[in-house]
Amino acid sequence: MKIGLHCDGADLGLSPFEIEMRRRLWWQICILDVRTAEDHGSEPTILEAAFNAELPLNINDTSLQPDMSELPQVQPGKTEMTFTLVRFEVSHFVRRVTFSDRFCRTNSYPILSEAKKCEAIEQFKERVEKQYLSYCDKEVPLDFITATSTRLILVKLKLAVCKLRKDQAPGMLMQTIYRRTCEEVLQHAQTLRNYEKGKRWLWLFQTYVEWDSLAYLLLHICTAPPEELSDATWKIVDEIYHHWKCESGIYRDRRWRLIEELRFQALSARATKQKIPQLPRATQPGHHTTPEQYDLGPAARLHKDPSARAHRTTDTGIDQPSNAEAAAYVHPSQVAGFQTTESNPTVDQPFPMGTLISAATATSVTQPVDEAMSSAAELPSGGTGCEWSAALFEVFWDLTGSGQGASVSWL
Known part of the structure; x- marks a missing residue:
């Protein structure tokens, strides 16, 4: 954060190419922050209010040029960024449903019951399916991996938020x-x-x-x-x-x-x-x-x-x-x-x-x-x-x- 990656490059007057590269790098850091918290049983250190970097664009790499004067238009459907964007989106969503109520309050997330969390997961899944996975071709290896792994993550996420407790009735x-x-x-x-x-x-x-x-x-x-x-x-x-x-x-x-x-x-x-x-x-x-x-x-x-x-x-x-x-x-x-x-x-x-x-x-x-x-x-x-x-x-x-x-x- 000392080098300002958490700040969106568009607000800093940077070139379009640098804006996009900084966004990709920042959101990868966010994934690592969530993963580290999960591995250590703690909570992410990056707070929602601490950054305003937007998600990277859904575009192919060929649309990016170091000397371009403006950001390219977002492409509907599948691009070379689809796999990575899904990761970014899922990681950000995980922050809202798997960590403590205290973490949610600190980040101004709604406090949800288990039932509401499962409902939120279903709604998020529907959006991801419509926005990204519906464009994946199961005959294309990376598309198959993207769709199947994302569906696995979300079903495991549902198990996580509804984890069985020993004090429940048999x-x-x-x-x-x-x-x-x-x-x-x-x-x-x-x-x-x-x-x-x-x-x-x-x-x-x-x-x-x-x-x-x-x-x-x-x-x-x-x-x-x-x-x-x-x-x-x-x-x-x-x-x-x-x-x-x-x-x-x-x-x-x-x-x-x-x-x-x-x-x-x-x-x-x-x-x-x-x-x-x-x-x-x-x-x-x-x-x-x-x-x-x-x-x-x-x-x-x-x-x-x-x-x-x-x-x-x-x-x-x-x-x-x-x-x-x-x-x-x-x-x-x-x-x-x-x-x-x-x-x-x-x-x-x-x-x-x-x-x-x-x-x-x-x-x-x-x-x-x-x-x-x-x-x-x-x-x-x-x-x-x-x-x-x-x-x-x-x-x-x-x-x-x-x-x-x-x-x-x-x-």
Whole structure:
């Protein structure tokens, strides 16, 4: 700010070319300010009233010349600035909905409830779709990346402002809308990673684990009644799990152990529920999918082999419970030999965009957990989840960092 980048060049009598270059540079600084705040759990240092630099123009670079006498006309539709402008707009919008009420008051932003924030996100999404994304051609790699990554950011933003809280009633936690939003997060993320033509941009989003969405859907698979389980949900959860399992650095983050624990319970619950008669829309009469068909792996084989030893170490290096232990699930903090390690600060450190707010730092569970279920017969017939095991929820809260502010990772 000492060199005056926060002041719009038009007010300083600068040349059109310099005005535009300064605007581009200033708004990139604003993105970094938001990203730094997200990474450190603080708030942006740049205040709204401290700058008047306008957004850069939606133009192609060929429209800019160092000796031009006036700024070029804004071009409707897609330009070479579209990707960058969307980043600038989203970053500025994030300031209004993800930080504290105090920050909003300081910047003269309206104080919004969670419902109003979600409404604001939808309105912002509609404007971005109409103004920018509707002009993107899905056959053009950068256009595809621009549209898909922006939609992912906004759906993750909705999860961030509506982050589940531990003090909520159990019945409020297992909501269909929240589950579908988590599924949408994983679908968009996996679509980006699988997009061959966009591999050159993979570095933007390849290291940001979807902790909250993955954990929530695993919890849903554990607690939902058979008629509410979807093969599509399991498919995307399994794809995301195996994608991150192949990343060597993931094992240095204590949250991955908790993901493994939730997945083990989800595998067990799913195998059990598949033996329960399903509604006609779920499966064909008489058809039961075996665990092997879903690549259930070592956890499922443990249940099939009564002679399995008390603990089996998988290729992940994580102890898996025996058949008897799985029938009486115990929270990992109560299992001998299960020790969590501190998160490696270099692993999964988001860098919003592009990359929205850092994943919530997990905290150790200090509260006692309820007695674990004694058999698979205690699986809930309803969808509240609290009927099954408080221990599952304790793992979930430990992983997602309940009570720490809303957070979400940008791409």
